[in-house]
Amino acid sequence: MKYLRHRLATAKNTFADVIWYFLIGVLLLSSIILIYLIYLSYFKYHINLAHGPDSSDIGMNLLAVVYFLGNTLIAIIAAFSITFARSQLKLAEQSRRASIYMELDKRFNAPHVRYSYRKIASLLGSYDTRKLANESISQYANRILLEYRKDHVAKSEELTGEDTEYSKTLGMLAFLEDLGVLASRGYLKKEDLFDFMGKVIMQTEDVFKDHIKWIRKKHGDPCIFANALILMRDARLARASKTVKSFNEGEYAV
Numbered sequence: 001m002k003y004l005r006h007r008l009a010t011a012k013n014t015f016a017d018v019i020w021y022f023l024i025g026v027l028l029l030s031s032i033i034l035i036y037l038i039y040l041s042y043f044k045y046h047i048n049l050a051h052g053p054d055s056s057d058i059g060m061n062l063l064a065v066v067y068f069l070g071n072t073l074i075a076i077i078a079a080f081s082i083t084f085a086r087s088q089l090k091l092a093e094q095s096r097r098a099s100i101y102m103e104l105d106k107r108f109n110a111p112h113v114r115y116s117y118r119k120i121a122s123l124l125g126s127y128d129t130r131k132l133a134n135e136s137i138s139q140y141a142n143r144i145l146l147e148y149r150k151d152h153v154a155k156s157e158e159l160t161g162e163d164t165e166y167s168k169t170l171g172m173l174a175f176l177e178d179l180g181v182l183a184s185r186g187y188l189k190k191e192d193l194f195d196f197m198g199k200v201i202m203q204t205e206d207v208f209k210d211h212i213k214w215i216r217k218k219h220g221d222p223c224i225f226a227n228a229l230i231l232m233r234d235a236r237l238a239r240a241s242k243t244v245k246s247f248n249e250g251e252y253a254v
């Protein structure tokens with residue numbers, strides 16, 4: 001896969017170089033033709049370019065041709081240049097986004113985020129056997145997290161600087177808050193993000209919903225996890241409106 005991406009990138013760069021050299025060649029050829037036509041006008045037909053016409057009609061016609069060709073070639077080169085610049089900008093934007101998503105994949109697979117996601121999966125897996133009567137998954141997770149928090153507070157007072165089970169479990173929330181900031185600023189397209197990890201975003205909300213509300217009420221701050229919550233809301237809206245990519249055909253239909 002890495003080899004294929006490298007070949008595609010190399011092919012795009014080669015094509016861009018070819019277009020660039022072609023434009024340079026057209027510009028140089030146009031310059032040579034114009035210089036030659038001006039040479040004919042001045043030296044062969046003796047048109048005085050500084051003081052007006054003083055030669056035959058054929059010379060004046062040639063000068064008019066020079067003027068026409070010059071403007072035409074400038075327009076053509078400008079059109080090619082604009083088109084080429086636009087394609088280069090588009091390619092640069094695609095490369096930038098590809099780099100961002102590669103970095104996103106790297107961060108998602110970072111140890112602290114993977115640990116948090118495994119804890120989310122563990123809470124989901126143990127819910128049926130360890131829940132209390134009429135306790136939702138979010139209420140169950142909140143109860144467990146509040147137990148983790150007691151140890152977290154004790155260690156925080158000791159100033160050990162070590163990550164606690166509580167802080168490690170909430171690692172996914174911090175990660176989603178970062179992604180929410182990037183998405184709100186337009187550095188990430190939410191559509192791509194939801195295709196990449198929409199289910200993970202919704203699972204995180206399912207598990208941490210009550211604990212998020214507990215944290216926000218405790219601190220009385222509506223800014224806490226604001227970007228993550230917007231991301232969670234939009235992920236559910238995207239799923240409901242079926243804008244997230246799906247496949248439901250043939251023997252794979254569900």
